[in-house]
Amino acid sequence: MTVAALITLVLIVAVLATLALTRVAPDVVLMAALAFLVISGILTPSEALAGFANPGVMTIATLYVVAAGLKETGAIQWLAHRLLGQPRRLRQAQLRVLLPASGLSAFMNNTTVVAMFIPAIQEWAARLRLPTSKLLLPLSYASILGGTCTLIGTSTNLVVDGLLQSERGISLHMFELAWVGVPLVVIAGGFLYLMADRLLPNRQGALEQLEQARExxxxxxxxxxxxxxxxxxxxxxxxxxxxxxxxxxxxxxxxxxxxxxxxxxxxxxxxxxxxxxxxxxxxxxxxxxxxxxxxxxxxxxxxxxxxxxxxxxxxxxxxxxxxxxxxxxxxxxxxxxxxxxxxxxxxxxxxxxxxxxxxxxxxxxxxxxxxxxxxxxxxxxxxxxxxDSTPPDFRKAPWALGILGAMVLVSATGLLSILEAAFLAGGAMLLTRCVTASKARRYLELSVLIVIAASFALGNAMDKTGAASQIAQWLLLADGLSPWMALAMVYALTVAFTELITNNAAAVLMFPVAAAVAEQLGVSIMPFAIGIMFAASASFMTPLGYQTNLMVLGPGGYRFVDYLRLGAPMSLLVGGIVIGLVPFVWNF
CATH class of the missing domain: 3.30.70.1450 (Regulator of K+ conductance, C-terminal domain)
Structure with missing residues (x-):
């Protein structure tokens, strides 16, 4: 192992430890690592800053504007109230939460979906006298599952797609992930439907908390x-x-x-x-x-x-x-x-x-x-x-939904790339005044974009110095390891990373390792890249691994053990489905 590779590995360990054990902001940690790689000479400035020009990162930034238009017009809230309906029993309520949440999250930012669903579910559950603690965590999990069905469903998918485009010249289609994502939603969603009531507590949620807080x-x-x-x-x-x-x-x-x-x-x-x-x-x-x-x-x-x-x-x-x-x-x-x-x-x-x-x-x-x-x-x-707060401009909700539908249509049919379709959709949101330019700027998650773009520098350093190849050799230490077992190991390591650090950083760090594993086994990188996409989104066991999990923590009255009780079997089930199906769709 070269000195540069050793320094890179030490830096990776330091970054992971800092992100997992301290409260230092992730964008500060990743930018400090980027600066170190440039100053030490391991990467040139252009190599270190390549992430900021990655099409996946720019697509994510543009989709924030689209999400802003959907939120400001109340389009998601408008849909939520019509899709939730008036169920009479808990099982009906859970079904009415799981289906719309997973469906909407396939086409828009799942954080936005969960943020808009939470108050609607709180009000609706209070009126029907149903416990929100049995509804909000399934809402988060369903939005995560739904985001795996399309390329734009979650930023992680766009990040890995951007890496495939820049390094391998491979571009995924809008619904290509649905071959695994849809079975995942059906099977894992069925598990939530059957087991959430048994595994989650009947605990006070945000409206009950609010009544106490107001008292x-x-x-x-x-x-x-x-x-x-x-x-x-x-x-x-x-x-x-x-x-x-x-x-x-x-x-x-x-x-x-x-x-x-x-x-x-x-x-x-x-x-x-x-x-x-x-x-x-x-x-x-x-x-x-x-x-x-x-x-x-x-x-x-x-x-x-x-x-x-x-x-x-x-x-x-x-x-x-x-x-x-x-x-x-x-x-x-x-x-x-x-x-x-x-x-x-x-x-x-x-x-x-x-x-x-x-x-x-x-x-x-x-x-x-x-x-x-x-x-x-x-x-x-x-x-x-x-x-009472200022209500959204529901008159423009059809415009926002129409723009979203057009974006999905032109990108799915191949008329435009995801990035080009997102550019047009973001511009249309501004031109139709679904969202103003000043509010669109505020919706841009700059810290998230910086984390993703800076993570590319670590991935490039691992690839350039040979650190990724070294990790791949450690993973393939057992003689005669099958590609299927290697995929399972890469998947498990990605899940561990995403529970400790951000999902996007986990995907970027694991991509060069997956590429090295595929190269050493002499197989295609595609099953490993797709496996990373799903694994980086499979954060079910802690509230910290995925933002939607953290968003329902207080409103649902949850404790850390609740995530583990429902999330551990969910994680095992999702992992088994992904590892079992991916090689059949994308051959080794």
Missing amino acids: YAVEVRVIPQGPLEGKSIADAGLRSLAHGYLADIERDGELMTAVPPETKLQADDILVFVGAPECARELRRVHGLRPANGDVRKLDIAHHRRCLVEAVIGPDFTGIEQTVRESRFRSRYQAVILSISRHGRRLPGKLGDIRLQVGDTLLMETAQEFVSQYQYRKDFLLVSALN
């Missing part, structure tokens, strides 16, 4: 020498609030519970009310009371510009594993946390002492601009105002 505790203090000092609770009018009730009184460090209405109020008594968010506004109108916690008063936002916002903490939130107080949440985001839900339960205790985690659901009081400011960033997922 939060409001603490106020009796002003010394104020109009309420010396009055009874009944005389002060505190027994007739419309949106809350007095639960406890804290006096001189002692907690008084089940307080009778004739109890006299004293100066500096801390009154603990439990109720809906309107209770806080109601108490502010009572002369003689002030907030016991000064954070709400410190919020430098006029009352008429405030609103209640629900947000799920994302992986790039800067205060993870810090307490609310340590994170300086109020000063950083100009928002005050009113309540925190985790795994379906409202967290008790002092809010300032709670350590924040990925997936926590926050109920906040903040400015009306908070939603538009943070819904396109990665600090939070599913940022939404609890009051």
Whole structure:
């Protein structure tokens, strides 16, 4: 093994360890690795930056604009409400989730599909009294499965297709993957339909969490020498609030519970009310009371510009594993946390002492601009105002769906390449005003594009230095290893990578290894490349491997063990189907 190959392998291990064990942003890690490869002379600048000119990467970037048009016009929401219908039993509900989610995800970004389905399913499940915990994880898995049916179903497919185009001159067709993807959806979808109810818990979801979050505790203090000092609770009018009730009184460090209405109020008594968010506004109108916690008063936002916002903490939130107080949440985001839900339960205790985690659901009081400011960033997922928000322009939903259909049609018939069709579709979304240029820019996931493009540098380094060939030799250590067994090993290694790091990075890193394995066995690269496509999307066992899994963590009230309980058999089933079918469609 050459020195350059050894350095490359050490760098790969360092990148994987950093991505898996730290909270450093993936785009920072991959760009640092790219810079190292250029400065060390292992790659020339043009070789290191080749990923930024890859057609697969540019196709992904353009499809973000198409997805933006679909979301801004409410096209997915419009379809979701019509496809979900009014089932009466859980099995019917699961079927109505699995079929539309997998079908739509075959043609549009599955993250967008899941984001639009979550609130629709929450509202629908609450109305029908069905547990969201048995619906949202199957929604995520179905969207992953549906994305494997077409070339544009997931960015991973486009990345591997881009590698095949640039390195082998092979270009896949729109529905070529359907030979394996459709059986995968049918069989694995059937498994979800039969087993999700048994393997998933009946746990509170986001709407139930929200009811608890909205039923939060409001603490106020009796002003010394104020109009309420010396009055009874009944005389002060505190027994007739419309949106809350007095639960406890804290006096001189002692907690008084089940307080009778004739109890006299004293100066500096801390009154603990439990109720809906309107209770806080109601108490502010009572002369003689002030907030016991000064954070709400410190919020430098006029009352008429405030609103209640629900947000799920994302992986790039800067205060993870810090307490609310340590994170300086109020000063950083100009928002005050009113309540925190985790795994379906409202967290008790002092809010300032709670350590924040990925997936926590926050109920906040903040400015009306908070939603538009943070819904396109990665600090939070599913940022939404609890009051009425601006509805999508449903009048243009048919335009958006028509543009999507035309894009699929012209690329499927071979009239245009995927990239060319995406360019035209993105331009049509802008020309028809389905999405404005400024909003389209905000929908571009630059960090994701940088991760994908920078990952190409690592793949090129592995190929150029011979590190990929060395890994292939280690995989083929056993004499007489059949191509089928080699495919299974490449698939398993890709799945392990995608559960630890991003799916696109896993695909790019494994592609040169798969190419080297195929070359050493003297067989076609196609079964291995297709196997990587499916393996990189097969992230079912953790919430961190795929963004849709993380998106349903808080709203479904899930815990890590829930993913393992349903995801482990799913992963084995999907792996068996892919490894069994791929060589029959793409021969060794």
